[in-house]
Structures are given as structure tokens and as C-alpha cells.
Amino acid sequence: METPVALLGGTGKLGPGLAMRFARAGVAVVIGSRDAERGAAAAEEVRAKLSAVAPDAAAVEGTDNLDAARRGGIAVVTVPFEGQAALLPELAEALRGKVVVSTGVPLRFEDGVGPVHVEVAEGSAAQQAAALLPGARVVAAFHSVSSAELKRLAHDVAGDVIVTGDDAGAKQVTMELARLLPGARAVDGGPLRCARYSEHLTVLLLVVNGIYRTHAGVMLTNLPPASGG
Amino acid sequence: METPVALLGGTGKLGPGLAMRFARAGVAVVIGSRDAERGAAAAEEVRAKLSAVAPDAAAVEGTDNLDAARRGGIAVVTVPFEGQAALLPELAEALRGKVVVSTGVPLRFEDGVGPVHVEVAEGSAAQQAAALLPGARVVAAFHSVSSAELKRLAHDVAGDVIVTGDDAGAKQVTMELARLLPGARAVDGGPLRCARYSEHLTVLLLVVNGIYRTHAGVMLTNLPPASGG
Numbered sequence: 529m530e531t532p533v534a535l536l537g538g539t540g541k542l543g544p545g546l547a548m549r550f551a552r553a554g555v556a557v558v559i560g561s562r563d564a565e566r567g568a569a570a571a572e573e574v575r576a577k578l579s580a581v582a583p584d585a586a587a588v589e590g591t592d593n594l595d596a597a598r599r600g601g602i603a604v605v606t607v608p609f610e611g612q613a614a615l616l617p618e619l620a621e622a623l624r625g626k627v628v629v630s631t632g633v634p635l636r637f638e639d640g641v642g643p644v645h646v647e648v649a650e651g652s653a654a655q656q657a658a659a660l661l662p663g664a665r666v667v668a669a670f671h672s673v674s675s676a677e678l679k680r681l682a683h684d685v686a687g688d689v690i691v692t693g694d695d696a697g698a699k700q701v702t703m704e705l706a707r708l709l710p711g712a713r714a715v716d717g718g719p720l721r722c723a724r725y726s727e728h729l730t731v732l733l734l735v736v737n738g739i740y741r742t743h744a745g746v747m748l749t750n751l752p753p754a755s756g757g
Numbered sequence: 758m759e760t761p762v763a764l765l766g767g768t769g770k771l772g773p774g775l776a777m778r779f780a781r782a783g784v785a786v787v788i789g790s791r792d793a794e795r796g797a798a799a800a801e802e803v804r805a806k807l808s809a810v811a812p813d814a815a816a817v818e819g820t821d822n823l824d825a826a827r828r829g830g831i832a833v834v835t836v837p838f839e840g841q842a843a844l845l846p847e848l849a850e851a852l853r854g855k856v857v858v859s860t861g862v863p864l865r866f867e868d869g870v871g872p873v874h875v876e877v878a879e880g881s882a883a884q885q886a887a888a889l890l891p892g893a894r895v896v897a898a899f900h901s902v903s904s905a906e907l908k909r910l911a912h913d914v915a916g917d918v919i920v921t922g923d924d925a926g927a928k929q930v931t932m933e934l935a936r937l938l939p940g941a942r943a944v945d946g947g948p949l950r951c952a953r954y955s956e957h958l959t960v961l962l963l964v965v966n967g968i969y970r971t972h973a974g975v976m977l978t979n980l981p982p983a984s985g986g
Contacts, residue, residue: 641950644950645953645954677979686978686979687978687979690961715965716965716969717961717964717965718871718961718964718965718967718968719964721870722960724874724957725874725957725958725960725961726961728954728957728958729954729957729958729961731951732919732946732947732951732954732955732958733977735946735947735948735951736944736945736946736947736977736980738947739945739947740945740980740981741981742980742981743979744977744978744979745977745978745979746975746976746977746978747975747976747977747978748962748965748973748974748975748976749973749974749975749976750903750906750915750916750971750972750973750974751965751969751971752970752971
């Protein structure tokens with residue numbers, strides 16, 4: 529795995545959670561933000577939270593998105609879906625040839641209705657990312673991992689990370705990344721066209737969260753024992 | 758729960774599996790088919806398989822779809838999605854006011870691609886069923902339950918049954934029905950508009966089945982202990 533892992537738009541909900549877990553597992557992280565200072569501040573906060581529980585964690589730095597994209601061996605797009613069309617084109621050159629993990633879920637919150645999926649012309653957030661990043665090795669993952677659960681460092685992340693993509697090597701790298709989350713299993717969910725099903729599943733999980741007041745994850749049953757890990 | 762449970766188009770893959778599990782749990786079943794004799798033959802087969810393991814199982818009868826719809830206290834639509842638009846209109850009168858459970862998944866198998874979802878104008882197979890059955894209390898469930906697993910009577914059904922619907926009472930009845938499957942947990946998946954996410958999840962499970970050579974199911978994590986059952 530080529531490190532550091534760049535977390536693009538990493539100052540939001542998912543970015544700091546993944547940063548903590550990756551760094552704690554010994555993988556260096558660069559948090560990218562629109563503003564380099566905000567990126568640095570987010571990294572500082574992550575380091576502070578980690579210092580108490582994992583003094584030997586890997587480096588966590590913060591910078592702007594373009595610098596993070598350039599430095600990252602792998603990039604994880606953690607900007608909300610509605611922000612990716614504005615962000616990704618300016619990073620395309622820096623991300624060419626790299627493994628790029630799409631985590632976005634195209635959804636909106638409708639008054640009196642709740643979370644509703646948004647149709648994406650390309651089929652999914654991941655396919656849109658692939659269209660915006662020519663030459664990047666785009667994979668989709670981490671849709672159903674709760675940011676709140678990631679930040680509860682004393683707890684395992686209960687659930688599977690469903691990984692979809694068309695580049696077998698990029699998928700392997702992403703599955704290794706997923707296995708850095710303690711308790712998580714990486715599941716091959718097929719080609720990138722299937723990212724849409726995993727993204728939509730997250731909309732369902734958000735509805736379930738509202739009903740049961742929880743942060744639900746997902747786990748597939750009946751997989752062969754050797755499959756995940 | 759008003760019985761018997763009518764399994765409409767119940768001679769296919771899902772119908773006989775549900776029939777075995779419901780009857781074994783003490784709930785009478787009527788299998789409906791386009792042809793009354795095929796319905797009777799399917800019922801005979803289910804009874805034969807049950808007699809060895811569950812001599813005290815509830816009654817399993819077979820008939821045509823209209824008769825099954827009339828006799829059923831609850832109806833489960835187990836015809837493949839592509840057949841429901843032709844079947845349901847002629848059953849609408851018989852099903853008015855009843856709990857009707859949609860299990861259909863709108864998908865096609867594309868050569869060299871695999872299972873692909875099919876867009877439904879109404880949003881989902883369940884919403885199409887609701888449009889075709891005015892006055893019926895339509896709920897969606899059982900999408901991710903493997904027919905193969907249902908038929909392995911010695912085994913529990915590992916996984917959740919995600920139930921979506923707009924009629925709270927109908928949803929409760931369907932969740933009770935789901936709990937008849939040993940090992941299964943019933944999960945409230947929100948309103949009927951969310952059926953689409955559960956249907957699409959099944960397309961993903963079919964892709965996963967191809968990769969891992971299994972019959973995968975799904976289980977939500979982090980639900981409060983008292984929730985399912």
C-alpha cells in the first residue's frame with residue numbers, strides 16, 4: 529500500500545474518523561481541505577485525540593486538497609457527494625494513476641420525508657468520480673461505515689465494508705485499507721456499476737437510524753469464512 | 758395474523774421455500790399458481806418435504822392465484838417482478854383491504870455483465886404493486902432471503918428481513934411473518950418508498966453470490982437489542 533492516505537475534503541464527518549483509525553493502525557494520513565489551515569487544524573485535532581490512546585500512531589498532517597492529492601499514495605474522497613463535482617476536476621492531474629476511493633452517497637434530506645437518494649447521471653457517486661478523474665483507479669467503499677462509530681476509538685467498527693470497482697489491484701488495496709478498521713470485514717461487491725447499490729443501502733441505513741436511534745452498519749451473512757478478514 | 762397466507766405465483770423459487778417455513782411454524786398456507794393443478798402439485802411437494810421433518814405442520818394447499826388471493830388473510834406476491842404487472846390487476850378486487858407483501862426485485866441478467874437493476878416508473882416493485890392494487894395494504898419484505906436457504910430446513914435463515922411500508926399495522930403483521938423464519942430478525946426499514954433500496958440491495962447480493970459462490974443474506978449491525986426478535 530503506497531502511503532500516506534490522502535483524505536480529500538477530510539475535515540468533514542468521515543475524514544477525521546478514518547484518519548484516526550488509519551493512523552492508529554500505523555498508516556500515515558494527510559487531511560486535505562479547501563483551506564490549508566483548516567486541514568492543518570483538523571490534523572491537529574486528530575493527533576490530540578490519538579495521543580491519549582495511541583501514542584505510537586502514524587503521522588497525521590493537514591494541508592489543502594491539491595497538496596494532499598499530490599502527496600497521497602492513495603486518495604479517499606470524503607467530501608459530501610454534492611461537493612465532489614466542484615472539487616475533483618482540479619485534482620484530476622494529481623490523482624492520475626492513483627487508487628481513489630469514493631465514499632460519497634448521493635442523497636438529500638427532504639422536509640417531512642427524510643433521506644432520499646439523488647439520481648446521478650453516471651449511475652452513482654463513484655461512477656461520477658471516475659468520469660471526473662480520467663486515468664484514476666476509482667473504487668467505492670466505506671459508504672455504510674458510521675462516522676460516529678469511527679470516532680468511538682474504544683469500539684470496533686461492527687460491519688462490513690463493501691468494496692466495488694473495476695480495477696482488481698485498486699480493489700485489493702482498498703480492501704486492505706478497510707481491514708485497518710478493527711472489527712470490519714472487507715467484502716468484494718463486484719464492479720464499479722454496483723457502487724450504486726451500496727450507496728443506496730446507506731440511504732436505507734439512515735432511515736433505519738432514524739427509526740431505531742442508532743448508527744446501523746451492515747454485515748453480509750453466509751459468506752465463506754476465508755473471504756473477508 | 759389472519760391466515761392462511763396466500764403465496765401468489767407461489768410455484769417458483771421463493772414460494773415453496775416460504776410455504777415450508779410458514780407451515781412448519783404453524784401457519785396455514787395456500788399456494789396460488791396461474792394453473793390450479795400446478796398450484797396443487799406444488800403444495801403436494803411441499804407437504805411431502807415437510808412430512809418427514811415436521812409432521813405437525815399447518816395445512817398447505819394449492820389452487821389458482823385468484824382463489825388463493827380470495828382465501829388468503831395475507832398475501833405474499835412471489836411471482837418474479839416481470840410477471841406482476843400482468844398478474845396483479847385481476848387480483849385487485851380479492852386483495853382489497855388485505856395485507857399484501859411484495860417480494861419482487863426488478864432486475865435483469867445481462868450477458869457478460871450479470872444482474873442489473875431495472876428502473877420502475879413507480880420507484881420500486883413494491884410501489885408498482887401498490888399502484889396495481891388500490892386499497893390493498895402493501896408492504897415490501899423478504900427481498901434478501903435466499904430461496905435456497907429457505908429450503909434447507911435443517912438450517913436457520915441467517916439474516917434480517919427488512920420490512921418497508923406505509924401502513925403501520927400491515928408492517929407489524931409482516932414483521933411477525935418474518936419472525937416465523939428461524940434465525941431471521943425483522944427490521945423496520947421505513948416507508949414503502951424505501952423498498953427500492955432493499956430491492957437494489959438484493960441485486961448487490963446476487964453479484965456477491967457470484968463472486969463468493971454462496972447465498973448471501975444481510976444483517977444490520979448496531980441495532981438496539983430489543984428491536985428485532
